[in-house]
Amino acid sequence: MPHAHPPPADHDSHGLAADWRRSLADAGPEAARVLAALAATDAPAMAVHFYQVMMDDTRASRLLSHEQVRTRLQPAMQRWVANLLRATAGDVDDLIAAQRVIGDVHARVGIPVDLVTRGTRVLKQRLFQSIAAQAGHGQAAHAAVASLTASFDIALEGMTLAYSNARERSSRTDAAYRLFSLVQNVGTERERQRALLLDWENTLLYALASQCDPVGFQSLAGSEFGLWFTHKGIPSFGESAETRRICDLVADVDLALQQTLREEADPRARAAQLQDIRARVSQIRNLLGMLFERIGELDAGCDALTNLLNRRFLPTVLRREIDLAAKSQGSFAVLLLDLDHFKAINDEHGHEAGDRALQHVAGILGQFTRGSDYVFRYGGEEFVVVLVAVDEAQALVIADSLCRRVSESPVTLANGAKLDITTSIGVALHDGHPDYERVMARADAAMYQAKKRGRNRVVLADGSLPEAPGRIALQRG
Incomplete structure (x- = not known):
């Protein structure tokens, strides 16, 4: 499940792009050569220094203490610094889009904006010193400093814009979630x-x-x-x-x-x-x-066909479960279920049969999960179950039970005929990663492997599974 493509550029992004191109043009080729040289010599050290600054703040400890994040973040920061230092006018649109994706990720994970601002400020100061050491204090050095300042500030502004928009969307969804109250009656x-x-x-x-x-x-x-x-x-x-x-x-x-x-x-x-x-x-x-x-009787947020939660509130639920797991040193699991051969059901028996199959599976999921768990219709023939306060063994027992119950319980069609159905289930245990898209991506990869291995089975996500092809990211929260 790859990251979502950034949203289409808006008016603010067009303005940032124009400013960025102007600053690069004003700097001139000599300043560009000075900055490109820094990309080759200083980017690795800058990435290390950035996360040393971040580690000094206790608010970042939950993020930075996770090994998977740490091993991904430092190389990503090194590439980010190098890309800004090597920036040309032709790179600007892609760079702006990249900052928007970064801002969205920061919003999902909950990285405070002031920490990122502080880190980039410290990086600029260190890079100013490197410019002075390599190019002295002449005109090229001053132009390089001005260009570097503009690139970092515009990149940070693009991140912050995306961050603010994402947090505003999340706040609206969280408020709707509280109003919805997650109880149908x-x-x-x-x-x-x-x-x-x-x-x-x-x-x-x-x-x-x-x-x-x-x-x-x-x-x-x-x-x-x-x-x-x-x-x-x-x-x-x-x-x-x-x-x-x-x-x-x-x-x-x-x-x-x-x-x-x-x-x-x-x-x-x-x-x-x-x-x-x-x-x-x-x-x-x-x-x-x-x-x-x-609280009153509220229906918003329900899938009309199955009466389950729709995916609108899934980011809200996953963010909260990640926070609870971090506070309690506990865990939770995500089950991604896909109804096997659903297209064939629709083609051979009609869409009414497909609807009956979806409603039937939704009933099984609701009946055989706990009241504290969450069941979503994710879209099409897919369902998501969030199992709270479980370990790996407990999650697998529940997933195997659901898979078996679906296969042992045929759907009754309108003409009274019985239709056998099965489901493929991917299971991912929350591993401490603060980005909810990661656990969804792992569940998705496991579900794809369940399909490849013959369907009607449960597969547990682990580090060896390849990413599922052609998948879209969880909707923006």
């Missing part, structure tokens, strides 16, 4: 979560009353309700005093539970601790009811 979801919370509480009471060994009892945070609230509830309701209070109460309940189970307390003391836990759970129920009352 608020009343049903409210009762379901209340029941899960009550079930957890009753299971705890039974375990303690029956004097069973409760050492391995599921924490509230790790329960089905807790996972739903962390991964769906908070983004659905939005950050608020109530959601923060529920998070605090869940943490308090789990801490009290650990103490209750760990201590050899007499029955009266344990009963008092249990009452304290139940009081906190009651507060969670009350706050949850208040939050549900604030």
